[in-house]
Amino acid sequence: MPATNPPTKLPTDGGVPLTHPAFAGLPDIAGRARSPSAPQNTLPAPASPKTRGRVDILREKAGRGGKTVTVARGFVGIGLPEKEALAKKMRAACGTGGTVKDGRIEIQGDKRPEVARILTEAGFRPVFAGG
Numbered sequence: 001m002p003a004t005n006p007p008t009k010l011p012t013d014g015g016v017p018l019t020h021p022a023f024a025g026l027p028d029i030a031g032r033a034r035s036p037s038a039p040q041n042t043l044p045a046p047a048s049p050k051t052r053g054r055v056d057i058l059r060e061k062a063g064r065g066g067k068t069v070t071v072a073r074g075f076v077g078i079g080l081p082e083k084e085a086l087a088k089k090m091r092a093a094c095g096t097g098g099t100v101k102d103g104r105i106e107i108q109g110d111k112r113p114e115v116a117r118i119l120t121e122a123g124f125r126p127v128f129a130g131g
Contacts (some may be wrong), residue, residue, distance in 0.1 A: 053077065055119050056129040057112050070111045072119065072126075073104040090118050 053076045060069050072090075075083060080100065087105045091098045094114050098107035107115060116126040 050123075051125040052123040053125065055124045055126050057115055057119075057126050058130040059110050059112060060130075067108070068110045070107045070109065070115050071104050072107075072115055075103065075124075086118065086122060090115055093118055 054074060055072055056074045058071045058073065060071055061067065072086075083100045083103070083105060087098050087100050087107070090105065090107050090111070094107055094109065094111040096108040096111065098105065100106075105115075112128060116128070119126040
């Protein structure tokens, strides 16, 4: 049986530092060749996050016995489960009751700033509508 040499170990001390930019010959994002003096961070700025659409925020009193209600309406492209989740988050943040009726979220009291903040965090563009 022939004797085998033990495997050689690879050095882990970092070795020789690079003497030239390793990726200088690769094209950048636009397809142009990079020059060695070009700045290394040439990625485009991230696009602004797209909103999920406009949502109107109203304050209503009519037909409610003088009680004020904040209404968020005009949701496009979301279903009832997501509206209920948003309503739950709004109720918790406002410390009041609320519901989802006819595709609208109704929160008890004049809580327009809090509702707008939660809708903005969810990616919507809240607009104060009405008087």
